[in-house]
Amino acid sequence: MKINWTYIACLCLAALTGCNGNDVFAPDHIWSAGEEGGLLVTNREKKEICLIDTRLKNTGIKVTLPTAANDLTETPNRHIWVVCDGVGGSLCELNGKDLSVISQTALGHTPSALLFNRQTGSLWTTQRFNNELWEVSPETKEVLNRITVGREPVDIVSFAGDSLLLVANNLPEMSSLTYPIACQLDIVDVNNKKVVKRLQLPNGSTDVKALATDSKGDYAYAVHLLARYQLPTNQVDRGWMSTNVLSVINLHTQEVENTILLDTPQKGASNPWNVVVSPDDSKIWISVSGTHELVCVDRTSLHDRLARAKDGEKVTPSTKDYAHILDDAGFLYGIRDFYKTQGKGPRALYVTPDKVYTANYYTGELVAFNGSGKDMVSTSLGTSLASTQKGKGDMYFHDASIGFQEWQSCASCHPNDARMDGLNWDLLNDGMGNPKNTKTLVLSHQTPPCMVSGIRKDAETAVISGIKYILFAASTEEIAPAIDVYLKSLSPVPSPYLVNGNLSEAAQKGKVHFEKNCASCHSGTYYTDMKQYKVNWTNGPDKNVKMDVPALNEVWRTAPYLYDGRSYTMQEMLKVHGPAETLSENELNELAEYVLSL
Template identity: 30%
Template structure:
């Protein structure tokens, strides 16, 4: 009920651009502190930090290393951008459907810009006085002309799926967007997340957007930045070997972490290199920044509470065949090392996607602790001497020396409440130290607060050759039995065996209790496909009538969770599962759980009925006309 009340308040104020009174910081009860992004003022005196759970921007004085103010915001504050003049701060308000425009001299919200309902990041294009906003809910990028009064989006361009961060090339000719999740069939062996490149000079249409696919198995792609010369986009992401059976974790057999380098002008991926080392993973990279001279690339790894520094200038030299003599002399057993092999045969550049030692062999990657748990947003000081790290679960900002990588200070954002068991479980859920050789966290496969990575995985517990799509964990407390074959009867059993089977370690009782509490706390978000008042639109209303009527969907998908919690055979049997029995999934949040069916073979909900139900055994949707099926899908996407 609380979520519904919040939604009503948000939808009422979306169209009221004048400033309304916000609660004062000292009037607010303690919250979990969860810094997610930060930006440093040009004078190096101030850093602004978005705090997702406290619902504010925290202002820190860097000389005293203390907070000097909080600016209460709506929704879940996330991405930040500071104007060239330094007097205006733009903050995406995820869930509120707005970008807050903050006067930094008064620490007040001066106005708000209406965008998509789930804005995640913002980036300024100074030459056009334009703001780009990534909207996770509708998979589009809003283009806001700031010279208009009031500032409003002039247009949108389509991304791929859940655009997460956006970066403007220094030459201000292109804008690059990283899409967090892949879009396609789970049975596609090349399924991967993509990067979208927007041509600034062109019209806002599909002709001026190109998409570059990352390597197969790329998901949870979050961080992106552009080289100072505007030639390269650097993208960090998880790289899963989802085409292999999950028989082991050792040495990156299943999970690896990657940096992909995109040639912006050519709209082509040049190379992907691994950021893990031979015996330890570096999962769940979140953010990436490049130094002004193009020599260093800093990356936060939220799963292992570290940042890595890649000497990116030297990496480009190696990629062009410039090898130091000592590196060229190193051997890989009885053959030349990977860099020599690439120099001799440039077509072997793709070998780096599977080489866990290449960067370490070259001595161009270094990893450092951040002084906290769950590092996410990172930013360099204007003089490039310090790296600031938002430690999400610690409620702190770590300050690192960029020459040595050593932690210089840890700045607390303010009072926070004692973490309850669910919050402790959230920390465990995102902690890759709870896995053999740290190759993954629960969030690696269930990003976005327990949802899906859009990939399928072949676990040994039910034989090999029958991979299953990653299910969302939303409402697991009400939808047991769990997993695609309904083999887990309780959330606690799922938490315990998930760590044992997927992470290859034995969790403690407290870790299981905490994970169970966190998983039980996972509720659906307010559906962005509902109307402003929170109701169904006309098409969804017609679809609702069909759902409970002629389409006969309610027999297996009764409300309120839209599952009968039984297993059925709908003629989609996988190899080694001749009975074809699969658990009836909940339809809640169906709009964000693609691909569909137990193995992800259906890209869209419509494909479930028109492409993958030739026998007409999946309800009675085959009898519907195309327009009626569209209405049914509209209802399903509103659940």
């Protein structure tokens, strides 16, 4: 595939007020500034949005938000709306001309994606940790409707003349012993205010990050990981453990048409973060944060190959049939190009008819691809996030280039700031054939030993082992200490089950049951005595193996539960590993409410 966007210009915004100098600059979003022209670039570290022109020249306009921006949209009156991160999330209304704040409205727990729907004349936002989609009036800021969707909704696009929305949910919402285990997409009818269909991605799909549609509304594209969790973790070659994919959704049939590997046979395209279709519908651009590059797929050729394969034609030497495209690492050969961004962690992505913009989150460069020349210039936008030991550890944790053939990073199994992927993995630290559920790494350094059975004496040992035996990296001397600092800095997110920061009435009753039945082992600040015990519900190779007492902080976020992930809900878990005394169904629900509030 020939692309005339071969010139890479990485330009410094050193003169941009608030986005330069000694300030840490961690850009993670780029949007159009609408009719005013220019680009809106976020600095997540400073909770800012900066306005620059498309030639990357300084305008000097910026706005500081209450918390970091997660998404942005524009309404017909040329007002810019921003959803801001956090347990006390907010909706900010900005003047499109000067970014001055017109209004600020409280908006639930971690609003994550936002769009304006012309059919309803309202704003729609995903509430990540409430697992809901909210409709909001731009005039009154009132929440008009709340619709339950899947687990951790993170992106949203409209189609069918704005009558339907497609919602991307980040994590699987099922027991780890079921099959298939995969994230689901939701189709929402905006007029009837309900989910009308659920689309399940292929088995092993997790960490769905973003959606995009073509201009005609024929197809949507989702980027995510595809875990080969059923295999032992004894190698990474050819995506043995983890692959990185683009799923194609036919918006007319409302089905997942196919899923295509972004990786090559010899190299991973780890941790795809964002996806955009070019304005002329000819290209699909993907920011691949783990390998620090953009992937460009010829969209016309992609759909041509999919159609030919569906008709039974052998499109590539390795293509067996249409159903085996998912296993064909050569399917995109000749119609896919990689472009290094000359920095670390490209997440942002914005495409115009003649340019593609991205930004390196960890090293702070803004990058523009165009067709005006052959030289490359790269300069910093400010002090990089990786300039501190914590920031460097964050970067290494998300950096697949430190591992063998760049197949995966630590974040491939521990996405979303070192949490978990909802899958069981057969790690070899305790033998083979006894898979265990992925644990969150939050508080792992504060609550030794580590791993489900406490087989690693502390988190420092576990980090070194993970780098060596999961990433198959050659050196850990600089990397491991930095990752330790990063992981130690992480804090549990307050539970969405809390009411104004306090226990609900049901949770207060549940606390009594907890202190009577559970607190002897789940004790102290982290609700663990840091010991191991035999339990009567282990089986197979793990029968009679002592299990570590896990910390319960942020347990509301870490389903599925138990060492094999057999229980998706806390109520199911408590029926397996619950109080010795018999509790009624209502009392069990109260206990679950308390534990989920921690």
